[in-house]
Amino acid sequence: xxxxxxxxxxxxxxxxxxxxxxxxxxxxxxxxxxxxxxxxxxxxxxxxxxxxxxxxxxxxxxxxxxxxxxxxxxxxxxxxxxxxxxxxxxxxxxxxxxxxxxxxxxxxxxxxxxxxxxxx
Amino acid sequence: xxxxxxxxxxxxxxxxxxxxxxxxxxxxxxxxxxxxxxxxxxxxxxxxxxxxxxxxxxxxxxxxxxxxxxxxxxxxxxxxxxxxxxxxxxxxxxxxxxxxxxxxxxxxxxxxxxxxxxxx
Numbered sequence: 001x002x003x004x005x006x007x008x009x010x011x012x013x014x015x016x017x018x019x020x021x022x023x024x025x026x027x028x029x030x031x032x033x034x035x036x037x038x039x040x041x042x043x044x045x046x047x048x049x050x051x052x053x054x055x056x057x058x059x060x061x062x063x064x065x066x067x068x069x070x071x072x073x074x075x076x077x078x079x080x081x082x083x084x085x086x087x088x089x090x091x092x093x094x095x096x097x098x099x100x101x102x103x104x105x106x107x108x109x110x111x112x113x114x115x116x117x118x119x120x
Numbered sequence: 121x122x123x124x125x126x127x128x129x130x131x132x133x134x135x136x137x138x139x140x141x142x143x144x145x146x147x148x149x150x151x152x153x154x155x156x157x158x159x160x161x162x163x164x165x166x167x168x169x170x171x172x173x174x175x176x177x178x179x180x181x182x183x184x185x186x187x188x189x190x191x192x193x194x195x196x197x198x199x200x201x202x203x204x205x206x207x208x209x210x211x212x213x214x215x216x217x218x219x220x221x222x223x224x225x226x227x228x229x230x231x232x233x234x235x236x237x238x239x240x
Contacts, residue, residue, distance in 0.1 A: 007140040014138035020127040030214050078215035081208045088205035094150050095198035 009061070010087060013080040016060035021045070022053050026062060029076035033066070039074065129181070130207060133200040136180035141165070142173050146182060149196035153186070159194065 016022060025039055040050040054074055057063040061080050066073040136142060145159055160170040174194055177183040181200050186193040 007143075010143070011138050011140055014134050018131050018134035018138060020131055023127075023130070026211075030211060076211075076214060078211045078218065081211040082215045085205055085208035085212070088201050088208065091146075091150060091196075091198045091201040092205070094196060095202045098198065 009080070010083065012060045013062070013084055016056050016062055017084070019053070019056075022057055025050075025053060025057065025074075026076055026081075029063065029074060030078075033073045033075040035071045035073050129200070130203065132180045133182070133204055136176050136182055137204070139173070139176075142177055145170075145173060145177065146196055146201075149183065149194060150198075153193045153195040155191045155193050 021043060024043065028034060028039060028042070036047060036051055036054060039054070040047050043050060054063055058065065061077055063074050064077050066075070141163060144163065148154060148159060148162070156167060156171055156174060159174070160167050163170060174183055178185065181197055183194050184197050186195070
């Protein structure tokens with residue numbers, strides 16, 4: 001069972017990912033590290049707005065910043081994304097059995113109908 | 121590229137998952153469908169509190185409700201979880217290359233140090 005800290009970290013990662021701009025930033029950073037200025041450009045956002053998003057990603061451990069005082073380039077840390085993937089994958093048997101269960105349901109419906117017709 | 125609607129749905133799914141109680145509810149529902157009363161018990165939560173969480177999960181398409189007026193059992197719909205897994209998996213090359221890159225970095229550091237010693 002996951003610990004309280006792991007649960008908190010998962011919640012923070014999911015919250016950070018619940019925004020399309022932040023996901024687009026991660027997409028950019030997956031291609032290469034970039035400064036805040038470089039990230040602000042394609043998104044046509046103000047520096048403070050983009051900085052705020054980056055801080056959320058940083059707190060969730062999805063972005064790490066370099067130490068060069070002027071530029072502090074941002075880089076993607078994909079480790080929390082691996083945790084998300086592992087978490088979601090535990091439900092694979094459920095989504096894979098979905099179509100099977102729909103099949104079963106339809107089969108049951110047909111059987112019930114046939115039985116009802118038979119007893120009438 | 122995902123459409124605006126797909127992006128919104130992803131955001132809604134991530135937001136719904138950013139809460140450990142809601143994730144625990146999904147875990148329960150993965151075992152079997154349950155009424156709100158049955159779900160409220162193990163979580164020691166009031167019915168209105170659990171109902172609120174279920175509504176968030178329902179809006180995100182993670183929970184579907186039965187039509188029996190009195191009980192309206194809740195069931196898990198794992199389809200959005202498959203989307204989350206697929207989304208996260210696109211970053212697999214990044215997290216898998218992480219250790220490789222750390223290796224490269226250490227190797228580069230050592231080379232630089234050796235070169236600096238050689239030129240002194």
